[in-house]
Amino acid sequence: MNVPASWYLILAAVLFGIGAFGLLTRRSALIMFMCIELMLNAVNLTFVTFARTLSDIGGQATVFFVMVVAAAEVTVGLGIVVAVFRRRSSTSVDELSELKG
Amino acid sequence: MDQYLPILGLLLLGVLFASGSLVASAWLAPHKRPTDAKLAPYECGIVPESEPPQRFPVRFYLVAMIFVIFDIEVVFMYPFAVVFRQLHVFGLIEILTFSLTVFAALVFLVSEGALQWGPVKYLTPGMPERTSSSTIVRIGRDDPEQAA
Amino acid sequence: MTTVPVVSSSITIPSIHYLAILPVIILLGASVVLVFATALVRTKVTQFVASSVTVAASVAVLVVTYFQWRCLDSSGPSTTIAHAIVLDGFSVVATGVVAVSLLMATLVAHDWALRERIVGAEYQILALAASAGAVLMTQANDLVVIFLGLEILSLGLYVLVAFDRHRHTSAEAALKYFLLGGFASAIFIYGAALVYGATGSTNLSTMSYFLASNVLTHPGLLYAGFALLIVGFSFKIAAVPFHLWSPDVYEGAPTPVTGFMASIVKVGAFAAFVRVLISALGTQIDTWRPILWVLVVLTTVVGASVALLQRNAKRMLAYSSINHAGFILLGIWAGTTRGVASTLFYIVTYAPTVVATFAVVTLVGGLGDENHSIGGYRGLARRQPWLGASMCVLLLSQLGAPLTSGFYAKYSVLASTIDVGGSPLALIALLSAAIAACFYLRWSSALYSDEPVEATRIVVPLSTGIVIGVGVAMTLVFGIWPGPLVTLCQHATLLFTP
Numbered sequence: 001m002n003v004p005a006s007w008y009l010i011l012a013a014v015l016f017g018i019g020a021f022g023l024l025t026r027r028s029a030l031i032m033f034m035c036i037e038l039m040l041n042a043v044n045l046t047f048v049t050f051a052r053t054l055s056d057i058g059g060q061a062t063v064f065f066v067m068v069v070a071a072a073e074v075t076v077g078l079g080i081v082v083a084v085f086r087r088r089s090s091t092s093v094d095e096l097s098e099l100k101g
Numbered sequence: 102m103d104q105y106l107p108i109l110g111l112l113l114l115g116v117l118f119a120s121g122s123l124v125a126s127a128w129l130a131p132h133k134r135p136t137d138a139k140l141a142p143y144e145c146g147i148v149p150e151s152e153p154p155q156r157f158p159v160r161f162y163l164v165a166m167i168f169v170i171f172d173i174e175v176v177f178m179y180p181f182a183v184v185f186r187q188l189h190v191f192g193l194i195e196i197l198t199f200s201l202t203v204f205a206a207l208v209f210l211v212s213e214g215a216l217q218w219g220p221v222k223y224l225t226p227g228m229p230e231r232t233s234s235s236t237i238v239r240i241g242r243d244d245p246e247q248a249a
Numbered sequence: 250m251t252t253v254p255v256v257s258s259s260i261t262i263p264s265i266h267y268l269a270i271l272p273v274i275i276l277l278g279a280s281v282v283l284v285f286a287t288a289l290v291r292t293k294v295t296q297f298v299a300s301s302v303t304v305a306a307s308v309a310v311l312v313v314t315y316f317q318w319r320c321l322d323s324s325g326p327s328t329t330i331a332h333a334i335v336l337d338g339f340s341v342v343a344t345g346v347v348a349v350s351l352l353m354a355t356l357v358a359h360d361w362a363l364r365e366r367i368v369g370a371e372y373q374i375l376a377l378a379a380s381a382g383a384v385l386m387t388q389a390n391d392l393v394v395i396f397l398g399l400e401i402l403s404l405g406l407y408v409l410v411a412f413d414r415h416r417h418t419s420a421e422a423a424l425k426y427f428l429l430g431g432f433a434s435a436i437f438i439y440g441a442a443l444v445y446g447a448t449g450s451t452n453l454s455t456m457s458y459f460l461a462s463n464v465l466t467h468p469g470l471l472y473a474g475f476a477l478l479i480v481g482f483s484f485k486i487a488a489v490p491f492h493l494w495s496p497d498v499y500e501g502a503p504t505p506v507t508g509f510m511a512s513i514v515k516v517g518a519f520a521a522f523v524r525v526l527i528s529a530l531g532t533q534i535d536t537w538r539p540i541l542w543v544l545v546v547l548t549t550v551v552g553a554s555v556a557l558l559q560r561n562a563k564r565m566l567a568y569s570s571i572n573h574a575g576f577i578l579l580g581i582w583a584g585t586t587r588g589v590a591s592t593l594f595y596i597v598t599y600a601p602t603v604v605a606t607f608a609v610v611t612l613v614g615g616l617g618d619e620n621h622s623i624g625g626y627r628g629l630a631r632r633q634p635w636l637g638a639s640m641c642v643l644l645l646s647q648l649g650a651p652l653t654s655g656f657y658a659k660y661s662v663l664a665s666t667i668d669v670g671g672s673p674l675a676l677i678a679l680l681s682a683a684i685a686a687c688f689y690l691r692w693s694s695a696l697y698s699d700e701p702v703e704a705t706r707i708v709v710p711l712s713t714g715i716v717i718g719v720g721v722a723m724t725l726v727f728g729i730w731p732g733p734l735v736t737l738c739q740h741a742t743l744l745f746t747p
Contacts, residue, residue, distance in 0.1 A: 009446075016439055023432055032428050039435035043442050050446040059445060062393050064176050066438060069400045071173035073434075075166040076404050077427050080411055082162055083420045187260040202277075205284040212288035 015042035266329035269336040276381035279306035299370035310348040335390040338741030343387035354509035360710040379405030383517030392441035422501020437481025443474030453529035489547040499567035508607025512600035548575030549681035591661035598654035605720020648689035654727035
């Protein structure tokens with residue numbers, strides 16, 4: 001069975017859209033992280049799909065870098081969240097709603 | 102079909118190892134019937150009446166974060182391993198430089214005590230202390246008659 | 250169905266021009282050395298040692314840029330590491346600016362760390378790494394390398410913003426910066442992915458050749474891609490309407506970090522922005538110009554008018570920097586060689602000015618970094634003539650007053666805009682400068698107000714004093730005698746122009 005490349009691209013675009021929408025509407029910092037991760041993974045899917053249609057290994061190599069950046073972002077982000085929550089001595093993410101910009 | 106043989110072998114090996122471990126542990130372990138007391142989270146003390154609170158200490162997140170970083174570094178090791186022979190000395194120097202940088206992070210973490218487990222009060226001096234009075238108050242509020 | 254090519258048995262290792270990547274190596278190397286020192290030395294690394302290493306690294310980078318410039322003179326601009334890194338006049342000058350910003354910001358942060366009793370070398374480690382990211386962005390000739398530089402820069406800054414443990418706002422500002430910065434990065438890299446799909450490469454020069462030699466039948470993918478790239482960059486440079494994070498982060502971050510951030514992010518992000526729009530998408534100028542037109546108008550006008558309402562010095566400077574971002578965008582909008590040169594001149598003069606301005610703000614902020622109302626500046630020049638006069642000069646330079654570097658910077662971007670028929674745009678920008686003049690002048694006159702104010706004398710530590718002095722000197726020298734710097738910026742051209 002042969003799935004056309006455009007399906008993957010549309011899936012990636014939808015995933016990216018869900019991520020962006022979630023980031024803009026959700027009030028919880030942790031869910032906003034997940035949305036950023038979702039967006040980055042949609043980007044990975046796009047890169048891999050294009051690498052395949054273009055027969056270019058470069059797109060696949062890029063995915064490695066994006067993955068590493070995503071991991072680094074998660075670490076720094078969680079570190080900041082922990083720093084904020086320690087100060088408030090509570091893990092309730094609802095209290096962060098003041099911060100939303 | 103031939104090219105899938107190693108995968109089949111690996112699958113077989115995995116199943117064998119998993120079942121083997123289960124059988125071995127059942128066979129070798131001392132046979133003792135579990136009792137209610139043994140299944141309780143604490144073998145002595147007050148019998149818990151509700152589920153323990155689902156809150157993890159911050160340290161779990163810290164370790165998870167550290168794990169994620171070092172886990173993802175391996176992503177670069179795999180492509181390197183594939184083309185290791187073609188890259189000659191240059192590749193070796195590159196990967197050593199890369200590993201050195203990652204190692205610097207590890208050494209830093211160890212020196213900061215991020216990988217030490219133990220009583221929380223030694224690790225994070227900034228945390229609010231749990232004193233005996235706060236604990237007594239809590240038990241007393243939960244069930245005054247039992248506490249008395 | 251096409252198949253992915255299998256890795257061939259022989260790999261050609263790309264040639265590496267070590268002189269080109271030496272600045273990045275020095276900065277990252279110094280950072281790693283400090284990490285090892287922090288971990289292995291039994292006693293805490295003192296601020297003096299950490300700052301000395303950082304200063305030495307930035308001086309070394311400045312020396313390297315001198316040799317890079319000489320190399321350019323003899324053998325011309327070049328690309329290296331499979332065309333991913335470029336060595337041209339633009340990158341060399343921008344690298345120099347990053348090094349100067351790092352040097353000045355480190356000296357300010359040194360005194361700040363002593364004042365706030367911060368121990369350890371973490372600040373310097375992160376500042377060095379962030380600078381390496383900025384340098385990488387100025388040299389990048391590939392969207393992926395730009396992305397990596399952007400992330401190295403941003404990740405370092407997220408942590409630096411959260412560095413002040415005594416104030417609630419610091420960590421909250423960091424969280425806000427992180428969430429919006431991560432969003433911007435994701436948008437940027439998605440744009441890169443779409444452009445890659447449309448042109449078949451993430452390399453800027455390959456992209457440029459492809460676009461020059463082919464006519465796309467379905468340009469939708471490409472347009473969507475570079476619209477996303479522009480949005481991503483706009484977030485980073487805080488162009489309106491993507492500026493919402495900037496005032497809060499400027500206010501929440503420790504003041505020396507704010508100064509560092511204001512200079513270094515502008516240098517890195519604008520250098521990469523210029524390269525993407527002019528080098529890679531130069532053939533599409535008619536498509537991206539209208540987008541930039543709207544951005545410039547919104548950024549200059551909103552930045553200047555909202556700044557008028559602010560009562561907090563750091564917030565006001567944040568909106569002022571938004572206004573400046575609009576002006577820098579003007580040079581890119583022009584899209585000509587002259588426009589690029591004027592953008593570079595603007596960045597070169599703006600970076601030291603803003604670091605020195607925040608150095609004064611750091612001193613006035615006092616212990617705890619809390620005292621940032623404009624009222625705190627009342628009569629400063631009466632009590633301490635030198636400090637007050639320096640602040641006055643720095644503010645006037647940001648205003649664009651004659652005899653300061655800000656004047657020629659504004660003049661050159663406006664002139665390059667008018668050159669290509671952008672008179673209405675130049676007029677709007679000039680109008681915003683007039684609005685901005687109100688708050689700069691209000692602030693400057695507060696410095697010289699006669700009202701007796703209960704205030705303690707501000708102690709000016711040596712290295713912060715040097716930074717303020719150097720900042721003022723650069724502002725005045727380049728303002729009175731801009732000739733050599735203008736020539737330098739005109740010679741510092743991009744390697745690839747359409």
